[in-house]
Amino acid sequence: MATIEEKVLEQGAGRRSLEQMFEERDRLTRESGHYYGITELSLRDADPLKFERFYSRLHTCVLAAREVARYVAASPGGREMGESLWALTTAEGDSLALSLGFFSHTAAFPVAVRYMATEKYDDNPGIDDADVFCTDDGLTGGAPHPGDTYCYVPIVVQGEIIAWAVGLNHIMEAGAPVAGSWPGFCVDTFMDGFVFPPMKTGTKLKQATWWDNLWKRRTRAGTMNILDDKMRLAGCAMVHKGVHEIVHEFGLPYFKRAVREVIEESRRMVMDNIKALMIPGTYTGVAFRVAKYGDMQKIWAQADRDNLIHIRQELSVDGKGRMAADLEGSSRWGQHAFNGYPGGADCSLYLAMTNTFSHNTKVTAGINLTVTSHYPKGCIYNPDNDFASFANIWAQSMAMNSVGFYSINRALFSRGYLEEAFATDGDWDGVQGAGELADGTPYGFTNFEYVGGVASGAFCYRDGEPVTWAEWTQLCNIGNAEEFEYLIPTMFYLGRKTLPGFCGHGKFRGGLGQTSVHWIVDPGRHLGMSRGGAGTAMTTFTATGMSGGYPAPNCFHVTARGTNLQELIDNGGHTPRDAMEVIEYAADGRLKVDKLEVWKYDPPELQMKHNDLWSNATGAAGGWGDPIERPASLALQDLNEGSMKPAFVAALYGVIATQNAAGEWELDAPATAARRAAIRLARKDAKPAAQWWQEERERVVRREFITPIADMYRGSASFPKFDREFRGFWQLPADFQI
Amino acid sequence: MAAVDKDLIRQLVDGTISRDNARQLIRMARKDHERFWNYLEVLQARVAWRDRILLRLNDHLYIVAKTGGGRVVKCDCGHEFGDYRTNWKTAALINVRRTHDEFAQVYSPAPACPEPEWQEIREFYCPDCQAQLAVEVVPPGYPLVHEMLPDLDRFYREFMGRPLPDESPDWYVDRTQDTTRAWHAAAR
Ligand SMILES: [Zn+2]
Numbered sequence: 001m002a003t004i005e006e007k008v009l010e011q012g013a014g015r016r017s018l019e020q021m022f023e024e025r026d027r028l029t030r031e032s033g034h035y036y037g038i039t040e041l042s043l044r045d046a047d048p049l050k051f052e053r054f055y056s057r058l059h060t061c062v063l064a065a066r067e068v069a070r071y072v073a074a075s076p077g078g079r080e081m082g083e084s085l086w087a088l089t090t091a092e093g094d095s096l097a098l099s100l101g102f103f104s105h106t107a108a109f110p111v112a113v114r115y116m117a118t119e120k121y122d123d124n125p126g127i128d129d130a131d132v133f134c135t136d137d138g139l140t141g142g143a144p145h146p147g148d149t150y151c152y153v154p155i156v157v158q159g160e161i162i163a164w165a166v167g168l169n170h171i172m173e174a175g176a177p178v179a180g181s182w183p184g185f186c187v188d189t190f191m192d193g194f195v196f197p198p199m200k201t202g203t204k205l206k207q208a209t210w211w212d213n214l215w216k217r218r219t220r221a222g223t224m225n226i227l228d229d230k231m232r233l234a235g236c237a238m239v240h241k242g243v244h245e246i247v248h249e250f251g252l253p254y255f256k257r258a259v260r261e262v263i264e265e266s267r268r269m270v271m272d273n274i275k276a277l278m279i280p281g282t283y284t285g286v287a288f289r290v291a292k293y294g295d296m297q298k299i300w301a302q303a304d305r306d307n308l309i310h311i312r313q314e315l316s317v318d319g320k321g322r323m324a325a326d327l328e329g330s331s332r333w334g335q336h337a338f339n340g341y342p343g344g345a346d347c348s349l350y351l352a353m354t355n356t357f358s359h360n361t362k363v364t365a366g367i368n369l370t371v372t373s374h375y376p377k378g379c380i381y382n383p384d385n386d387f388a389s390f391a392n393i394w395a396q397s398m399a400m401n402s403v404g405f406y407s408i409n410r411a412l413f414s415r416g417y418l419e420e421a422f423a424t425d426g427d428w429d430g431v432q433g434a435g436e437l438a439d440g441t442p443y444g445f446t447n448f449e450y451v452g453g454v455a456s457g458a459f460c461y462r463d464g465e466p467v468t469w470a471e472w473t474q475l476c477n478i479g480n481a482e483e484f485e486y487l488i489p490t491m492f493y494l495g496r497k498t499l500p501g502f503c504g505h506g507k508f509r510g511g512l513g514q515t516s517v518h519w520i521v522d523p524g525r526h527l528g529m530s531r532g533g534a535g536t537a538m539t540t541f542t543a544t545g546m547s548g549g550y551p552a553p554n555c556f557h558v559t560a561r562g563t564n565l566q567e568l569i570d571n572g573g574h575t576p577r578d579a580m581e582v583i584e585y586a587a588d589g590r591l592k593v594d595k596l597e598v599w600k601y602d603p604p605e606l607q608m609k610h611n612d613l614w615s616n617a618t619g620a621a622g623g624w625g626d627p628i629e630r631p632a633s634l635a636l637q638d639l640n641e642g643s644m645k646p647a648f649v650a651a652l653y654g655v656i657a658t659q660n661a662a663g664e665w666e667l668d669a670p671a672t673a674a675r676r677a678a679i680r681l682a683r684k685d686a687k688p689a690a691q692w693w694q695e696e697r698e699r700v701v702r703r704e705f706i707t708p709i710a711d712m713y714r715g716s717a718s719f720p721k722f723d724r725e726f727r728g729f730w731q732l733p734a735d736f737q738i
Numbered sequence: 739m740a741a742v743d744k745d746l747i748r749q750l751v752d753g754t755i756s757r758d759n760a761r762q763l764i765r766m767a768r769k770d771h772e773r774f775w776n777y778l779e780v781l782q783a784r785v786a787w788r789d790r791i792l793l794r795l796n797d798h799l800y801i802v803a804k805t806g807g808g809r810v811v812k813c814d815c816g817h818e819f820g821d822y823r824t825n826w827k828t829a830a831l832i833n834v835r836r837t838h839d840e841f842a843q844v845y846s847p848a849p850a851c852p853e854p855e856w857q858e859i860r861e862f863y864c865p866d867c868q869a870q871l872a873v874e875v876v877p878p879g880y881p882l883v884h885e886m887l888p889d890l891d892r893f894y895r896e897f898m899g900r901p902l903p904d905e906s907p908d909w910y911v912d913r914t915q916d917t918t919r920a921w922h923a924a925a926r
Binding site: 275276277278279280281282283284285286288290308317318319320360407410411413414415416417418419420459460461462499500501502505507508513537538539540543544545546547548549550551553554556558579580583598600617620624625626627628629631645648651652680681683684685686687688689690692693694696697699700704705706708709712713725726728729730731 | 747749750751752753754755757760763764767768769771773774776777778793794795796797798827828829830831832833834843844845846847849850851852853855856857859861862863865867868869870871872873874875876877878879880881882883884885886887888889890892893895896897910912914915918919921922925
């Protein structure tokens with residue numbers, strides 16, 4: 001063992017630049033096929049107990065950082081919910097140990113550290129022990145969107161960077177023209193808000209005063225954002241201190257070798273897990289998302305159009321247990337808010353990968369070495385224009401993650417691990433905005449509740465459930481309504497519940513989506529509200545359902561402006577509790593509304609007044625299997641719980657029920673059998689695929705598409721792979737232009 | 739990890755497994771490698787035909803080895819969809835929903851219905867038993883999505899350690915466009 005330590009010491013002689021470290025890491029990894037050329041796990045094998053004790057010490061640092069830091073200082077979003085993470089990485093930003101929280105953000109770390117390396121930050125501004133660096137940039141920092149803010153503290157021993165303590169969380173307000181956490185309607189990155197490449201913002205674990213002042217001047221929730229900044233740094237300080245103690249205890253040579261063995265060990269485990277769970281082959285998943293910008297504004301003419309975003313992922317699994325996700329064929333980037341850069345795209349892609357393949361091992365960069373991604377230059381995940389907006393890649397990249405997750409679950413189903421096979425839709429919605437109180441105080445906010453948890457999709461053996469999962473964090477939690485009420489003093493809850501019928505249907509159905517009704521109270525001089533969110537009801541969440549089940553429907557909003565709500569309350573009457581009840585109350589006159597609007601696409605920032613209502617419905621999940629195979633008992637349960645309407649159940653599920661004297665629904669078995677037989681019979685009228693193809697091809701040849709679809713096809717076919725797919729499938733001549 | 743009881747596998751396939759048992763399976767530290775073989779046995783016992791199941795694709799479809807050679811997609815009802823290298827959807831019945839009323843029969847409530855014109859809903863049925871095998875919600879003109887093309891030889895040899903008798907590099911090739919080429923030729 002001593003010889004290894006000597007060798008390491010020898011290698012570490014003289015301070016290497018960060019860039020040299022990357023060069024060595026990349027070269028040794030590439031040449032050997034093992035992380036950093038580590039072919040033998042010498043330290044682990046020589047003394048496994050010491051090795052595990054070493055790792056548990058590292059792990060404890062980051063776990064403790066999260067549990068303590070968020071009670072030192074934090075916005076409620078940072079404290080209450082899963083929207084944060086602390087990590088320890090190698091000098092090159094490869095993850096070693098993670099707290100609870102949003103794991104997949106580890107994909108951003110190597111992007112930020114590599115940027116600091118290639119920009120020679122070790123010369124200028126210098127990288128010293130306990131310095132503080134911050135970033136929220138997509139291109140240079142790997143951030144998914146400007147609301148995700150990262151703090152990096154270098155750990156330097158004997159003049160060499162040996163590790164980074166990293167803390168990050170999702171802040172409440174990003175300082176863009178459209179207020180909130182996910183700036184909407186951005187034409188380019190100059191409308192993304194307060195975006196900064198990795199910057200040295202402090203030294204000796206203390207932020208500079210100018211840094212606090214930037215938060216105060218460039219965002220609408222300065223106080224909350226400074227609290228979160230302190231939270232991130234407090235956790236990093238704990239990790240920084242802890243790692244210095246560990247290095248002191250175990251010695252620098254041990255630390256430097258052991259961290260590489262940790263990553264190599266987990267890389268091997270991830271490959272083992274892939275071989276244990278997957279089936280080699282090629283899986284294709286598809287999803288769509290609308291960005292409706294046409295007629296929204298007349299200032300930026302280049303953005304005055306509707307966009308259909310195409311997400312296409314081909315996931316391949318090889319015989320060694322490696323996987324590659326190829327996003328070629330996805331849309332080109334556009335003049336809208338929903339682009340991203342490779343680091344941020346990876347933060348989405350690795351959600352499914354980390355969750356499925358990083359179990360049973362240390363959660364490290366091992367996953368990033370085993371599963372690779374390809375985003376061709378010019379696509380929505382890798383714009384060939386450095387000024388493309390990346391305000392909300394999450395609006396479409398959750399679907400990108402879902403289609404990959406679907407692919408994994410198809411393999412799990414085929415291998416017989418049915419307990420793991422489910423539909424993985426993950427729609428989300430956050431209500432956001434800004435205003436000016438009666439006394440002139442400006443404020444900005446985001447309600448994170450439906451970023452915290454949504455319904456789970458149907459498994460192949462049971463229904464999904466409401467508010468039980470969030471594909472972006474393992475800490476599913478929608479937060480306390482009361483927290484959001486004191487945080488956003490102009491919004492009160494009239495209702496927060498599941499929405500009947502709102503799911504992807506199938507033999508087993510997805511969990512019901514959720515809905516809230518926010519009552520606007522004394523908003524002061526001005527209140528503008530909008531939303532950040534994944535899907536809009538224009539499209540389904542993914543395009544490909546599971547085994548004959550339907551993919552989940554997406555989010556919609558209902559706004560009621562100019563209401564007599566106060567009258568209803570004064571008279572002691574009922575008030576609407578969900579998005580559909582707002583519509584029903586307005587329709588039957590129980591609620592008088594001057595302007596009722598139903599939004600199937602992202603609403604622009606709307607001006608809200610006292611007694612106005614803002615309601616959302618989101619988080620529905622997908623179904624599994626043929627609806628007419630649904631066990632009648634489950635269909636009856638849906639009726640008796642009020643989860644479904646009888647007419648809908650009869651039409652889609654073929655289950656006919658009657659209500660008994662007690663008001664309970666009972667199965668009419670003969671009628672059900674007859675109805676299901678009739679549905680089967682009607683299906684015989686469907687077209688053979690060959691006939692469908694001939695007719696559909698005519699429409700393609702005549703280009704019978706609305707403009708956004710034609711634009712989408714043109715953009716996707718600008719990448720050779722989708723051009724071959726489209727042209728080949730429809731047998732189009734070489735001179736055919738979409 | 740001890741192999742999971744075939745009775746439990748049967749309950750998973752039937753959808754009758756208890757929540758506790760399903761949770762126990764989810765919590766297994768390592769999945770039982772033999773599951774695949776036991777799963778195939780359970781599945782094989784449930785179908786009325788004799789062709790050997792190589793892989794289950796979804797609730798109703800399997801890739802099977804034909805005794806005379808060849809690997810085809812087969813429904814549990816016995817209907818054959820042809821060579822598995824061609825997307826089986828090209829051998830299915832297709833129902834396309836295009837209008838809001840048609841969408842509203844499968845999506846609710848009304849504001850959550852996807853928007854016609856921007857997409858169509860395609861439902862794929864087995865020509866013999868009419869089981870609904872897949873759903874696509876895609877813009878008009880979108881090529882059929884080939885959800886999964888398994889590399890069976892590699893799976894059986896390298897992941898499961900029991901190579902298939904008819905191994906060939908040709909098995910892992912997407913042949914879907916051969917079918918559309920033939921359709922095009924037939925129409926001209
Ligand atoms: Zn059939």
